[in-house]
Amino acid sequence: MPELPDVEVFREYLNATALHKKIEKVHLTKERILKGVSRTTLSRRLKHREMAETSRHGKHLFVKLTDNGWLRLHFGMTGFLRYYKRDDKALSHVRVQIDFANGYCLAYDNPRLLGQVGITANPAEFIDNAALGPDALKDFDLERLKELASGGRGMLKSTLMSQKKIAGIGNVYSDEILFQAKINPRTEIADLGQSRLDTLHNAMQYVLKKAIECRADPQRMPAAFLIRHRKEDSHCPRCGGDIKKIKISGRTSYICPDCQKL
DNA sequence: AGTACCACCTGACGGC
DNA sequence: TGCCGTCAGGTGGTAC
Numbered sequence: 001m002p003e004l005p006d007v008e009v010f011r012e013y014l015n016a017t018a019l020h021k022k023i024e025k026v027h028l029t030k031e032r033i034l035k036g037v038s039r040t041t042l043s044r045r046l047k048h049r050e051m052a053e054t055s056r057h058g059k060h061l062f063v064k065l066t067d068n069g070w071l072r073l074h075f076g077m078t079g080f081l082r083y084y085k086r087d088d089k090a091l092s093h094v095r096v097q098i099d100f101a102n103g104y105c106l107a108y109d110n111p112r113l114l115g116q117v118g119i120t121a122n123p124a125e126f127i128d129n130a131a132l133g134p135d136a137l138k139d140f141d142l143e144r145l146k147e148l149a150s151g152g153r154g155m156l157k158s159t160l161m162s163q164k165k166i167a168g169i170g171n172v173y174s175d176e177i178l179f180q181a182k183i184n185p186r187t188e189i190a191d192l193g194q195s196r197l198d199t200l201h202n203a204m205q206y207v208l209k210k211a212i213e214c215r216a217d218p219q220r221m222p223a224a225f226l227i228r229h230r231k232e233d234s235h236c237p238r239c240g241g242d243i244k245k246i247k248i249s250g251r252t253s254y255i256c257p258d259c260q261k262l
Numbered sequence: 263a264g265t266a267c268c269a270c271c272t273g274a275c276g277g278c
Numbered sequence: 279t280g281c282c283g284t285c286a287g288g289t290g291g292t293a294c
Contacts, residue, residue, distance in 0.1 A: 172287045
């Protein structure tokens with residue numbers, strides 16, 4: 001699930017719960033989730049410190065530790081955060097649990113283990129090393145989209161989902177953006193004229209902002225959002241036609257063939 | 263460079 | 279009820 005809007009909501013959640021609290025202990029139940037850091041280093045970096053601030057780039061959440069680098073969280077397909085009192089009923093797939101002195105903890109839960117937990121000196125360094133593109137919401141103006149369109153080739157949907165070109169958009173929100181912009185996901189990016197690039201850019205900003213506003217919860221999103229109709233045999237909220245499920249590079253995509261003509 | 267496909271994991275769901 | 283195949287919103291590697 002976690003794409004840019006979801007991770008932004010996690011960030012706000014962490015800000016509202018776990019910030020500025022003394023860390024007492026770190027429980028790591030699945031070492032596999034760690035990336036580029038050892039169990040002991042993770043524990044040493046966190047212990048006796050506090051989470052001072054957060055930042056997000058694409059689907060990565062960064063948490064600054066007082067005087068000691070940044071914790072990095074990536075959520076894969078099934079990760080999420082939960083802050084609760086330690087004696088409350090435990091979640092089923094907690095991979096990292098950070099205990100605070102106040103008796104509460106922040107749990108990183110991730111059933112499928114496809115995410116990553118790491119430590120980095122600072123977000124900029126990680127973003128650079130990973131060669132991530134600009135954040136789709138914070139750093140992606142119309143000019144950058146035009147640059148991307150003039151430089152590259154390929155299907156629009158693949159471009160939107162490429163983290164090295166634009167960071168933060170995944171399968172669900174690329175479908176949503178293309179649906180709102182009325183553009184077919186197989187459109188060649190080089191074939192987009194100025195007016196459609198403009199439309200696409202507006203749709204990106206609108207969809208991502210609106211999704212965050214709705215706390216990344218499809219139920220709260222406008223009825224005109226495709227995300228509420230991601231199943232077979234459903235109807236386009238705009239024209240009433242049949243929503244189609246197609247495969248693009250092995251990923252499931254939902255489109256309205258009438259609104260999104262090639 | 264782009265694309266298709268597989269692998270990594272586990273859980274949910276539909277069909278039998 | 280239970281077993282089995284299929285699929286899932288991410289990413290990275292492979293071969294073409």
